[in-house]
Amino acid sequence: MEKIVISESPEETMEVAMDLGRRLRDGEVVALVGELGTGKTTFVKGLARSFFIPEEVLSPSFLLARTYRGKRVLHHLDLYRLRSAGELLEVGLDALLPPEEGVTAVEWADRFPELIPKDAIWVTLEHAGDDRRKITIRR
Ligand SMILES: Nc1ncnc2c1ncn2[C@@H]1O[C@H](COP(=O)(O)OP(=O)(O)O)[C@@H](O)[C@H]1O
Ligand SMILES: [Mg+2]
Numbered sequence: 831m832e833k834i835v836i837s838e839s840p841e842e843t844m845e846v847a848m849d850l851g852r853r854l855r856d857g858e859v860v861a862l863v864g865e866l867g868t869g870k871t872t873f874v875k876g877l878a879r880s881f882f883i884p885e886e887v888l889s890p891s892f893l894l895a896r897t898y899r900g901k902r903v904l905h906h907l908d909l910y911r912l913r914s915a916g917e918l919l920e921v922g923l924d925a926l927l928p929p930e931e932g933v934t935a936v937e938w939a940d941r942f943p944e945l946i947p948k949d950a951i952w953v954t955l956e957h958a959g960d961d962r963r964k965i966t967i968r969r
Contacts, residue, residue, distance in 0.1 A: 833967045836958065843869045843955075846965055847876025850951070854933050856902070861939030861946045864955030869963050870937045873953060877935055878904050895923050903932025910938045915945050 837843040850860070860877065862870040871889045878887045883900030895907045905926045909918075918924050926934045928947045939946050951969040958964045 831969050835965045835967075837869070837963045837965055839961055840869065840872045843872045843963060843965065844876030844879060846967075847873040848880040850953075850967060851877040851880025851933075854951075856932055857928050857930070858933050859928050859947050859950040860933065860935045861950045861952045862935060862937045862955070863940045863952065865957065868955035868957055869965075870955060873955065873965075874904075874906055874935045874937070877933070881933075894918070894921065895926065897932075903929075905929055905932060905934040906937075907934060908937040909941045909945070912938075912942060915942050918942070918945060 835846050837846060854860070862873060864870050871887070875887045878898055878900070881900045881902040881904050883898045883904060885898055887898060887906060889908070894912065895905060898904045898906065907923065907926060912918055924945065927945055928934065936946065951967065954966040956964040
């Protein structure tokens with residue numbers, strides 16, 4: 831199944847993410863793909879909002895992963911700085927792909943597709959004008 835949405839603002843991207851978030855089951859993985867500034871982190875903020883996570887979701891680029899807890903649990907991974915798939919295994923973060931508890935959202939998932947479970951939901955974000963983004967969701 832594929833869904834394509836045009837978002838005209840960060841708020842709209844968050845709403846698209848919230849709509850997906852409400853449908854997610856624990857143990858699922860959301861694999862995010864898109865150039866810098868397309869809204870991957872904004873999308874994760876929307877997922878967090880749908881889980882009633884009170885904390886602000888920040889770009890974890892300087893970290894590999896963060897776990898947020900609200901009504902549900904959201905793990906936020908960013909593979910931007912990961913040098914090899916083995917590095918993720920070394921620190922045990924492959925345990926989040928898929929997670930036993932909660933949902934995992936992964937930015938730059940296409941850098942190491944071999945780390946992403948086969949039944950993951952892929953979300954691709956593309957620039958489509960100043961504040962416009964094309965969002966493709968495949969599950
Ligand atoms: N329609 C939109 N959806 C998402 N972000 C948008 C949109 N329009 C403008 N932006 C801006 O683009 C930037 C996206 O940043 P971010 O979510 O951190 O992207 P990424 O994680 O992909 O690098 C933010 O500054 C946001 O305000
Ligand atoms: Mg980001």
